[in-house]
Amino acid sequence: MADLWTGMVWPVAITVVQILLIVVPLLVAVAYVTYAERKVIGFMQLRQGPMTVGPYGLLQPLADGLKLFVKETVVPSGANRFVFILAPCVTFILALIGWAVIPFGEGMVLADINVGVLYLFAISSLGVYGIIMAGWASNSRYAFLGALRSSAQMVSYEIAIGLIILSVLISAGSLNLSDIVRAQKTVWFFIPHFPMFMIFLASILAETNRHPFDLPEDEATLVTGYNVEYSSMAFALFFLGEYANMILMSGITSVLFLGGWLPPFDIFPFTLIPGPIWFILKICLVLFVFFWARATLPRYRYDQLMRLGWKVFLPASLLWVVLTAGFMVTFDLLPHH
Incomplete structure (x- = not known):
């Protein structure tokens, strides 16, 4: 019974880890794509883009997310x-x-x-x-x-x-x-x-x-x-x-x-x-x-x-x-x- 349980749980655990390895970096990427977009458009329009929150504005996506969350x-x-x-x-x-x-x-x-x-x-x-x-x-x-x-x-x-x-x-x-x-x-x-x-x-x-x-x-x-x-x-x-x-x-x-x-x-x-x-x-x-x-x-x-x-x-x-x-x-x- 224990072997059967292990045989069922182990593949599920591996799949969950694989999903997290895709989803977590993707969510971080989504946050920083917004930052990259604002920076790229800023440079194209001869301005700075986000600069205030963190060095070079790198914490701006986290600040935006926190604001929406609360x-x-x-x-x-x-x-x-x-x-x-x-x-x-x-x-x-x-x-x-x-x-x-x-x-x-x-x-x-x-x-x-x-x-x-x-x-x-x-x-x-x-x-x-x-x-x-x-x-x-x-x-x-x-x-x-x-x-x-x-x-x-x-x-x-x-x-x-x-x-x-x-x-x-x-x-x-x-x-x-x-x-x-x-x-x-x-x-x-x-x-x-x-x-x-x-x-x-x-x-x-x-x-x-x-x-x-x-x-x-x-x-x-x-x-x-x-x-x-x-x-x-x-x-x-x-x-x-x-x-x-x-x-x-x-x-x-x-x-x-x-x-x-x-x-x-x-x-x-x-x-x-x-x-x-x-x-x-x-x-x-x-x-x-x-x-x-x-x-x-x-x-x-x-x-x-x-x-x-x-x-x-x-x-x-x-x-x-x-x-x-x-x-x-x-x-x-x-x-x-």
């Missing part, structure tokens, strides 16, 4: 209390569980499933529910309008993202994310799929409701949109969820297009650096694109946003799938298992 949670009198509190939890949890299938290095993945890409599709599709629930449960016109905008935007750009990923899957011949990285041993997929790589970068900005596609939280007309009624930790969960989603999308981009944990050149100085370090550096590179876009680009009008998704990105990504499949079949490049 504030009172206010639930509007006309709101649906249960759904109102559940919405930010859903958004935050979905941003975390996507990491279960992301490979950090050779064999370094929590769940090395053969349908990892489908798992990520499912998780990203569910992301819209947290925002819809927040907009509806707040019982506010501004919040509801922000939620409607957000759901339409996320659904529109998810289709383009799906078709772009399909092109990558045809090239790699596998739905397993580790296999997709290994397929880029000779050439990273952003080179043969460069037009789709650029569209993918634009689409993940729209998918995460980030500038210049941050229409759901348009301060000028919607006073921050779907989260306008939120305060304290409920607001903090939305905030953390948004930045965790940015890091997740950057991770997905580096796995699909930038060779994941693989070094840029398979030669002496580059091969000394461990795979997970390369993976983190690539995530930082894509995150810089998020910051850069926010610092430099004007916001789209809503009709422009929808037109770009449906009339430009969708036809282009669909055409690319046909061209990729045709090329692979014509030159007999499809992987033979």
